[in-house]
Amino acid sequence: MNVRSRWLMISIGLGILLNPLNSSMVSVAIPRLQNVFHLDYTGVSWIIFSFYIASSIAQPIMGKASDLFGRRKIFLTGLVVAFIASLLAPLSPNFTWLIVFRIMQAIGTSMMVAVGMALVRIHITEKQATALSILSIFLSGAAAIGPFIGGVIIHWWGWSAIFFINIPFVLVSFLLSWRNIPKDKPSSSVSRGLSLRKWFDLIDASGILLFTVGLVALLASLLSAKSSGHISLGNVIALLIGLALLGAFIRHELRATSPFIPLRTFAKYPAMTWVNVEFMLVNVLYYSLFFGLPSYLQMVRHVSEFQTGILMLSLGLSSLVTSPIAGRWIDKSGPGPALLVSAILMTFGSVWLVTLNQTSPVISVCFALAAFGISNGLNNVGMQAALFQSSPQEIIGVASGLFNTSRYLGTILSSLLIGIVMGGKFNFEGFQVLGIILTVIALSLVFMSRRHQKSGQSHES
Incomplete structure (x- = not known):
């Protein structure tokens, strides 16, 4: 692997580690967030749900987007989105805004994960298996040491530090990526002009909407019923809506030409x-x-x-x-x-x-x-x-x-x-x-x- 390939690996690795790092650091922050925002355990668990639901949806979408608009552009945009989310999350006036910035962070970091492997496959032609294994070390290593890093920085600097810790990674990765990731051209369909309707069909926007709203409604109904200790009419309605939407999602996916799942x-x-x-x-x-x-x-x-x-x-x-x-x-x-x-x-x-x-x-x-x-x-x-x-x-x-x-x-x-x-x-x-x-x-x-x-x-x- 030559020097340029090594720098490309470092550029990509510093970006893709942000997703597993941020998903794992929060495991140690849950009790602190529960006290700060005066929530029960059910309420604070949405800090986990929101990140994984957003990541599961964003990664396949951004993979398709990178094929159309260019992988370098998607990777750099992901770094910018992650930077803004990490900067604003600690300033959240309430837990709802923290969830919004957490979703934004998940989308930004997913943009990098979605295209990181593809960048290696395209631009590193020698010892490709070794390069991919190195990226896996970035991903698994960040997830593995996330709770340790989270525990240390929360102990010394508070819960907001688990967001601020991203900023140096983002800045270094952006500077290196700007210099080392080769420019690529958007696809011919984008050059000709891809209509909004065709783009929605390509990413299966209807399927994503049914899946997201159905899953959130189902989770909210189950968790709310357990937290309150009784089943209310609202819980039953939310449960039925969630099941109905997930059923509609399954039916839609079986018919879709480009299904989300x-x-x-x-x-x-x-x-x-x-x-x-x-x-x-x-x-x-x-x-x-x-x-x-x-x-x-x-x-x-x-x-x-x-x-x-x-x-x-x-x-x-x-x-x-x-x-x-x-x-x-x-x-x-x-x-x-x-x-x-x-x-x-x-x-x-x-x-x-x-x-x-x-x-x-x-x-x-x-x-x-x-x-x-x-x-x-x-x-x-x-x-x-x-x-x-x-x-x-x-x-x-x-x-x-x-x-x-x-x-x-x-x-x-x-x-x-x-x-x-x-x-x-x-x-x-x-x-x-x-x-x-x-x-x-x-x-x-x-x-x-x-x-x-x-x-x-x-x-x-």
Whole structure:
């Protein structure tokens, strides 16, 4: 890799790490935000929901936009949007405005993630696999150390610092990207003039609207009912509206020429569908721990943000150390054995959470964190390998997009699960119930992982 390629990698890497960094740092900030804005746990959880819903919608849209308007332009615009959001979020007069800027931040950082891999594939022709693996380190590394960084800076400078910390990354990435990302021309359709209606059809604006409003209505109804402790007429109406809109979304996607989520692909390739279902459940487990444990440590065990960040570091480090080892193992033995071990480790970690009591040494949570961290390292490689094994080569691009959608759905469901279990207040009893639910999900993954072993054996024969 020559010097120009290295600088291009650094330029892109500093931009794409902002999405996972900002999605992970907030896990330690939830108790502080709850106190600052006088919210219950259900209310403050929208800081998580908003980011992931916006990211899940923005990334495929911005991927299509980059094909039309140019990848360099979309990447630089994303940096500008992220800069403005990071500057304004700490100045939010109330929680509603903080959510608005959080959504804006998700859109800006998603613009960079959506085109970062494409920029590498187009402009780095030698040692491309190495370049892509380096980008993966930026993404996974930022997610892994996010809680640690968040814990340290919140402890010393307050919750607003988790937004201000983005500014130096954005400025350096913008200067380097302006210099190192080659200019590209917009597509011929844009040059000729793409009508607004055609653009809406291309991104499936109707499908996105149905999906977003339906999902938000469904989440709001479920969380509101749990938080208030009773089911009101408003909850029922919101629930019915959400279900109706999601039903209309499914019907629309089956008919759309350029669907936001190509549902017909799931029906056509059942093996790939099972991989996506399993990946969604894996993310429900991982992110339930990722977002739930910091709140448990701070609200139940009264551990400081700084100490919480230190403890959460064992999760990220275990994952980072395991990933390269997992790659060599899976290349040799296939994804089946690694995914089985991963499911067993998640079961152990979930059971360990159930055994904790209010007098257990705080350091003992590191056993569960290490188990989930190692399993995450195995899953990062194993689930991707299982996807490639189950997906026909001609649809691998669509399959990768659906794979990311499954990740976001799992993350959103994890936040919903925590909100429903905890209701208005995070407490020890709710945390134990959460551990039991996670144990059941982990055990189901143990049985599901056997499918990959059988699939691997059939491929060998």
